[in-house]
Amino acid sequence: MDNIQVRHENIEDELTTPLSSYQDPATLLQHLNQQHPQVQFTLETETNGQLPFLDVLVTRSPDNKIEISVYRKPTHSDQYIYFDSNHPLKTKTGIISTLTRRAINLSSNSPSAEIEHLRHVFTKFNHYPPKLVDKIIRSTLHPTRKEPTNKNEPAPIRITLPFIGKTSYHISLLLKQQAGIETYFTSSTTLKTVLKANGRNTSKQQQPPKGVVYKINCDCGEAYVGETSRPINIRIKEHLSSTTKSDRKSAISDHIIKCPNHNIIWGSVEILSKNHKDFTQRKLAEAVQIRRHKPSINRDQGYLVPTAYNELIKITD
Structure with a gap:
């Protein structure tokens, strides 16, 4: 029993096969949700013989x-990158070929209706030239066979440049002709990355x-050390929510359940x-700080750090 490993996953969508007529789906749902408090399922049934699943519409025909x-x-706007936007042409045509x-x-049947929908969307809503749209769709429906490359040829030099319109194409052509260098473009700074909803520049806001790697203290003198790849304020909100709900998703929540008179000092997170x-680097940094601060609220000691490093970590008894 000591060697059992638990795997935590968040599954948002899953498609199952139809149940037999004598099986009650509500009973099955209730049974599944009683197995573990942190593993909960929802049930969605078909309407008019149809059931959406991700970006697929599953339809049951009259002959089953x-x-x-x-x-x-229903809220989909059919708006993609406008043709006159400042993006490389390959990015725009790539959207058409992908869709x-x-x-x-x-499409289990002919995709012609969906293809016509794409033509209408890109030409009318996103202002793409009809000839370009037809060319990309035709080449995707009927791709030509590419000639195999010679493995003995040296790999070309590839660089990445910011896309700034026609000038980028001229630079790319010159590099290809004069030096045999292939170029790839990255999108430049957009208004979304520069402006917030109030129109103020966000570059000066910290x-x-x-x-x-952070440390959360309790007024009892004990502490918790953790790590996160996301902004620290988001992780702190999750700890606070878990503590408020007493759902034991956080070690801090466990501590407050065991000691209800204690108070977490949320305003002084270190x-x-x-x-x-890097994930591994962050987990090692967390393990070092756990070894250094010895937080008693933590459920485990994180990554194993050999005791030979104790002097380097400056462990004090």
Whole structure:
């Protein structure tokens, strides 16, 4: 029993087969939700013989055959990157080819209706040239066979450049012709990344740190040390929510359940180290801080750090 490993996952969508006529789905749902308080299922039944699942619409025909097609939510706006937006042409045509391949893969019958919908959407709503749309759809429906590359040829040099319109194409052509260098474009700064809803520039506003190891103290003198790749304020809100709900999803929640008279000092969260983008590096930094601060609220000691490093970590008894 000591070697059992528990795997935690968040499953948002799952498709199951139809139940027999004598099986009550509500009874099955109740049975499943009674197995574990943190593993809960919901039930969605078909309406008019149809059931949406992700971007697939599953339809049951009168002869009980399953057919699939592309599904869009009623709130879908059919708005993609406008043709006159400042994006590389390959990005724009890539959207058309991707949605065309989706129409082919997610249609048990002919995808012609979905293809016509894409033509209408890109030409009328997103202002793409009709000839370009037809060309991309045709090449996706009837792809030409590519000649195999010679493995003995040296790999070309590839660089990435910010896309700034026609100038980027001129630079790319010159690099290809003069130096044999292939270029790829990245999108430049957009209004969304520069402006907030109130129109103020966000570049001067200090953002909560990410990739941090942090320490949360209790008024009893005990503490908790944890790590997160996300902004620290989001992780603290999760700890606070778990403590308020007493759902035991957080070690801090367990501590308050055991000691209801204690109070967590949410206003003085300490950042012990930050800028750890790499997962393994961040977990090791957490283990070092756990060894250093000896937080009694933690459920475990994190990654194993050999005792030979105690002097380096400056362990004090």
